[in-house]
Amino acid sequence: SLSDRLQGVFKKLRGKGRVTEADVTEALREVRLALLEADVSLKVVKDFMAKIKDKAIGTDVLEGLSPVQQIVKIVNDELVELLGGENVGLNLAASPPTVIMLCGLQGSGKTTLCGKLAAYFKKQGRNPMMVACDIYRPAAVKQLQVLGTQVKVPVFTLPAESEKSPPTIALEAIQAAKANGNDIVILDTAGRLAIDEELMDELGQMKAWLSRRLDPSFPHEILLVVDAMVGQDAVNFAEQFNNRLGLTGVVMTKMDGDSRGGAALSVRAVTGVPIKFMGVSEKMDGLEPFYPDRLASRILG
Amino acid sequence: LVTGRGRIDEALFEELEETLIQSDINIHTTGRLLKVLREAVQDERMIGSDQVMARLKAELTDILAMGGSADRYALKVGEKSPTVYLIVGVNGVGKTTTIAKLAYNLTQQKKHVILAAGDTFRAAAIDQLEIWSHRVGTELIKHKEGSDPASVVYDAIKAAKARHADYVIADTAGRLHTRLNLMEELKKINRITERELGRPADETLLVLDATTGQNAISQAKEFMKAVPLTGISLSKLDGTARGGIVITIADELKLPIKLIGVGEKQGDLLLFDPVRYVESLFE
Numbered sequence: 001s002l003s004d005r006l007q008g009v010f011k012k013l014r015g016k017g018r019v020t021e022a023d024v025t026e027a028l029r030e031v032r033l034a035l036l037e038a039d040v041s042l043k044v045v046k047d048f049m050a051k052i053k054d055k056a057i058g059t060d061v062l063e064g065l066s067p068v069q070q071i072v073k074i075v076n077d078e079l080v081e082l083l084g085g086e087n088v089g090l091n092l093a094a095s096p097p098t099v100i101m102l103c104g105l106q107g108s109g110k111t112t113l114c115g116k117l118a119a120y121f122k123k124q125g126r127n128p129m130m131v132a133c134d135i136y137r138p139a140a141v142k143q144l145q146v147l148g149t150q151v152k153v154p155v156f157t158l159p160a161e162s163e164k165s166p167p168t169i170a171l172e173a174i175q176a177a178k179a180n181g182n183d184i185v186i187l188d189t190a191g192r193l194a195i196d197e198e199l200m201d202e203l204g205q206m207k208a209w210l211s212r213r214l215d216p217s218f219p220h221e222i223l224l225v226v227d228a229m230v231g232q233d234a235v236n237f238a239e240q241f242n243n244r245l246g247l248t249g250v251v252m253t254k255m256d257g258d259s260r261g262g263a264a265l266s267v268r269a270v271t272g273v274p275i276k277f278m279g280v281s282e283k284m285d286g287l288e289p290f291y292p293d294r295l296a297s298r299i300l301g
Numbered sequence: 302l303v304t305g306r307g308r309i310d311e312a313l314f315e316e317l318e319e320t321l322i323q324s325d326i327n328i329h330t331t332g333r334l335l336k337v338l339r340e341a342v343q344d345e346r347m348i349g350s351d352q353v354m355a356r357l358k359a360e361l362t363d364i365l366a367m368g369g370s371a372d373r374y375a376l377k378v379g380e381k382s383p384t385v386y387l388i389v390g391v392n393g394v395g396k397t398t399t400i401a402k403l404a405y406n407l408t409q410q411k412k413h414v415i416l417a418a419g420d421t422f423r424a425a426a427i428d429q430l431e432i433w434s435h436r437v438g439t440e441l442i443k444h445k446e447g448s449d450p451a452s453v454v455y456d457a458i459k460a461a462k463a464r465h466a467d468y469v470i471a472d473t474a475g476r477l478h479t480r481l482n483l484m485e486e487l488k489k490i491n492r493i494t495e496r497e498l499g500r501p502a503d504e505t506l507l508v509l510d511a512t513t514g515q516n517a518i519s520q521a522k523e524f525m526k527a528v529p530l531t532g533i534s535l536s537k538l539d540g541t542a543r544g545g546i547v548i549t550i551a552d553e554l555k556l557p558i559k560l561i562g563v564g565e566k567q568g569d570l571l572l573f574d575p576v577r578y579v580e581s582l583f584e
């Protein structure tokens with residue numbers, strides 16, 4: 001853990017009397033190492049270290065009784081604050097339907113999350129609908145339909161022969177939701193690379209059509225779905241998705257693994273967007289609200 | 302980045318450290334490489350940054366080449382057909398798509414391939430592989446959803462023997478290496494394969510997602526404990542992530558990278574080339 005490593009640093013410095021700035025700088029190297037090992041992106045680590053440096057070489061640490069505890073507290077507090085301080089929920093529409101758009105890289109867990117969100121809303125007594133906007137991946141539509149059967153939520157699909165584009169499917173789905181009385185519409189989209197111009201434009205068009213052709217408040221949420229094991233690349237794609245779409249939230253998936261999850265800090269730091277949920281299993285009940293303090297201690301190891 | 306002949310100074314080493322870290326090369330591997338470079342600059346009295354770059358690329362290539370010749374990356378063919386490939390890895394990394402690409406590659410070479418729908422758990426996993434098997438033109442052995450994956454692989458090998466097929470490629474469900482019961486399931490699939498084939502699978506490939514950070518080391522270690530991995534298939538290299546963690550994996554675990562995935566279509570699979578890969582780190 002970080003405190004163990006810091007103890008190690010201060011142990012070899014002990015016996016020289018008071019703690020100096022140089023000693024703390026040495027200890028901060030361990031913090032930098034811990035963050036990089038936890039997959040926090042390099043430029044986020046640099047900014048973070050610059051932020052905590054002044055506090056760390058302040059009199060509280062240098063003249064305090066326990067520099068290790070002081071430094072760990074400074075690091076932890078800064079991490080928690082950066083991660084968003086406290087849990088932030090989903091924006092729900094004043095009048096239905098609420099429209100939630102899921103996006104992210106290939107394999108990040110969007111379709112599974114769609115099912116989990118549907119189950120979550122159904123449990124709250126709402127009437128959600130899932131929309132199969134991934135027309136590319138083999139059996140993506142079928143995958144969502146199977147989940148729909150599992151969580152007992154309707155899935156809007158258009159036949160492949162109709163050759164309708166994903167933005168069109170989204171529009172027609174919402175019309176159907178209104179007619180059908182569904183108060184939450186969750187749009188599952190195909191995984192895509194942030195550098196794929198055409199597919200990023202498709203998402204931009206989906207958002208534009210929803211807000212311009214249906215309602216300026218649509219979509220109420222645009223959630224970036226991020227795999228907890230992502231490394232340095234997090235800053236790249238998070239920034240691209242955010243610049244293109246204006247994200248409203250992030251969901252970290254596969255948090256039930258042993259990845260340290262530093263990508264969460266990278267995504268939050270570079271977009272300023274709150275992390276709203278965590279995926280913690282493959283099952284439809286594997287969804288938990290996001291707690292910054294828990295992730296902070298996980299990142300620090 | 303560093304092109305042409307520049308000075309060798311601290312700024313050069315900082316720039317190199319940045320590039321290596323941002324490619325997801327482990328910080329300790331990076332530290333070791335920079336140390337080697339600093340010593341080389343002294344010992345060999347280097348005067349230009351181009352010499353440092355050349356040396357760094359050589360070090361990285363050596364680690365990835367693992368002292369093997371080009372055929373170290375070629376996929377093994379069984380001494381007796383069918384040649385069997387087992388594809389494993391955590392959730393969403395690209396196993397099923399990699400199998401489709403492999404199958405396409407082999408059918409292009411006029412090989413008779415049978416696919417085993419060994420993911421009997423995830424929603425529409427069998428459907429997904431079935432669509433690919435139609436597109437590529439291979440046979441598919443599948444059971445009902447929820448059935449025992451080991452029995453699917455067993456049936457596929459049996460069918461391959463009966464039909465004199467050249468290859469069996471078995472898909473498995475994504476599983477986190479932290480799920481001990483799922484790793485036990487994988488061991489069972491491996492045991493059944495070995496027993497029916499009379500030897501271990503000719504390739505047991507771990508698929509890693511190039512966007513994965515340090516956790517890939519943990520994945521490789523744990524999967525290695527469960528099954529005799531023979532190599533890595535690094536997918537999604539068509540994105541901006543470079544999957545540099547494979548350098549640490551090659552260095553510490555001696556696991557060769559055999560394949561790379563560069564897209565979502567059946568043709569998007571390449572044999573791993575260390576020289577080209579190392580070049581791409583500095584582009």
Ligand SMILES: Nc1nc2c(ncn2[C@@H]2O[C@H](COP(=O)(O)OP(=O)(O)OP(=O)(O)O)[C@@H](O)[C@H]2O)c(=O)[nH]1
Pocket residue numbers: 104105106107108109110111112113134137140189190191192253254255256278279280281282286392393423475477
């Ligand atoms: N353990 C675990 N597995 C998850 C979690 N979320 C998703 N998965 C698994 O990750 C894999 C990929 O999930 P999908 O929902 O298909 O991912 P996707 O983003 O829709 O993929 P594409 O549509 O191809 O981009 C599946 O095997 C899921 O079961 C999670 O929170 N924990």
Ligand SMILES: Nc1nc2c(ncn2[C@@H]2O[C@H](COP(=O)(O)OP(=O)(O)OP(=O)(O)O)[C@@H](O)[C@H]2O)c(=O)[nH]1
Pocket residue numbers: 106107137191193390391392393394395396397398399420423426473474475476536537538539540561562563564565569
């Ligand atoms: N861009 C890109 N996408 C890829 C590549 N390989 C796979 N994918 C995509 O990644 C997503 C997941 O691929 P799958 O083959 O379903 O992954 P998997 O490991 O079988 O997933 P699970 O069975 O759910 O664990 C799909 O959207 C694929 O199209 C690749 O090399 N490049």
Ligand SMILES: [Mg+2]
Pocket residue numbers: 110111112134140189190191
């Ligand atoms: Mg999907």
Ligand SMILES: [Mg+2]
Pocket residue numbers: 396397398420426472473474475
């Ligand atoms: Mg699969």
